[in-house]
Amino acid sequence: xxxxxxxxxxxxxxxxxxLTVYCNSSSVFSSLQWYRQEPGEGPVLLVTVVTGGEVxxxxxxxxxxGDARKDSSLHITAAQTGDTGLYLCAGSGASxxxxxxxxGRGTSLIVHP
Amino acid sequence: xxxxxxxxxxxxxxxxxxxxxxxxxxxxxxxxxxxYRQAAGRGLQLLFYSVGIGQISSExxxxxxxxxxxxxxxxxxxxxxxxxxxxxxLCAWSVIRVGSPLHFGNGTRLTVT
Numbered sequence: 001x002x003x004x005x006x007x008x009x010x011x012x013x014x015x016x017x018x019l020t021v022y023c024n025s026s027s028v029f030s031s032l033q034w035y036r037q038e039p040g041e042g043p044v045l046l047v048t049v050v051t052g053g054e055v056x057x058x059x060x061x062x063x064x065x066g067d068a069r070k071d072s073s074l075h076i077t078a079a080q081t082g083d084t085g086l087y088l089c090a091g092s093g094a095s096x097x098x099x100x101x102x103x104g105r106g107t108s109l110i111v112h113p
Numbered sequence: 114x115x116x117x118x119x120x121x122x123x124x125x126x127x128x129x130x131x132x133x134x135x136x137x138x139x140x141x142x143x144x145x146x147x148x149y150r151q152a153a154g155r156g157l158q159l160l161f162y163s164v165g166i167g168q169i170s171s172e173x174x175x176x177x178x179x180x181x182x183x184x185x186x187x188x189x190x191x192x193x194x195x196x197x198x199x200x201x202x203l204c205a206w207s208v209i210r211v212g213s214p215l216h217f218g219n220g221t222r223l224t225v226t
Contacts, residue, residue: 006156031212042119042203042217043157050212088156093211100147101215105156 003027004091004104012110017079021107023089024071030093032065032072033101037086046074079111115140119204119218126225132177132191134221136204139185144206146187147215148179151201163187164209199225 005024013019023032031050035043047056049065049072056063060083062075076083086108090101119136126132138144145164149157159172161179169179176195180188187204201222205215 033212033214035215040220040222042205042219043215044217045214048212048214090215099209099211099213100145100159100162102159103149103157 003102004089006087006089006104006107008107009105010108010110012112013079014112015079015081017111018075018077019079019109020073020075021087021109022071022073023091023104025091026070027091028069029091030069032069032089032091034063034072034074035088035090037088037106038084043086043088079109081111081113084109084111115206115216117204117206117216117218119221121221122219123222124224126194126223128196128225129193132189132194132198132223134189134202134204134223136187136189136218137185138187138206141185141206141208143184145209146181146185147205147207148187148189149203149205151203151220157203161189194225196225199223 007022033048034046037043047063052067052069054065060077064073086106088103088106090103092099092101116139147162148160150160151157161171163169163181166181177191201220203220204218207213207215
C-alpha cells in the first residue's frame with residue numbers, strides 16, 4: 001500500500017488556468033515536502049511544511065499543510081508552460097518514525113501554450 | 114555550496130553484466146546518502162541509504178548492493194543485471210534531521226537489454 005496518495009495522477013491544462021494537486025495519507029507526518037522534477041533530471045525541492053494548517057506561497061504556487069498533518073495541497077495560479085513537470089510530495093517522521101522521506105507517485109502536469 | 118555528482122548519465126547494459134553507478138557529494142561532511150529508483154516518470158522507490166562510512170541499510174531485497182567507501186562517495190552495484198533492473202536511478206544526500214530536504218543528482222538512465 002502507498003503511504004502517500006497523490007491525485008490526480010495526470011493533469012493536462014492550458015496556459016493561464018489554475019490547478020490544485022493533492023497529497024493524502026492516513027499517517028501523521030512531522031514534515032512534508034513538495035518537489036518538482038523535469039524529464040531526465042532529479043527532483044528539486046519547492047517547499048517544506050512542518051506546522052499543521054501552515055500555508056506557504058512561492059510566487060504563483062501556494063502550498064498548504066492540513067491541520068492534522070496528514071495531507072497537503074499545491075495550488076498553481078495562472079499556470080505557465082514552465083510549470084510542466086512531475087510534482088512529488090514526500091513525508092517524513094510518520095507517526096514519530098523515520099526521518100527518511102516517503103514519496104508519493106507524483107502528479108504529472110502538462111501545461112499547453 | 115554543496116553539489117552532488119552522479120554518473121554516468123545513461124547506460125545500456127546486457128542482461129547478466131555487472132553494474133557500478135557512482136555518486137559523490139561536495140561541500141558537506143557526514144551526509145546521509147540515498148539511492149532511489151524511479152520507474153517511468155513515477156514515484157521514487159528507496160533502495161539503500163547510508164548514515165556513515167560502511168553503514169548501509171537496504172529497503173528492498175534485490176540483486177543490487179550499495180557501498181560507501183568514503184564519507185562522500187556512494188556506489189550502487191550489481192554482479193548480474195536483470196531486465197527488471199532497468200530504470201532511472203537517483204542518488205541524493207541530506208543532513209540527519211526530520212524535515213531535512215533531499216538534494217538529488219541528475220540521475221542515471223539504465224537500460225538492460
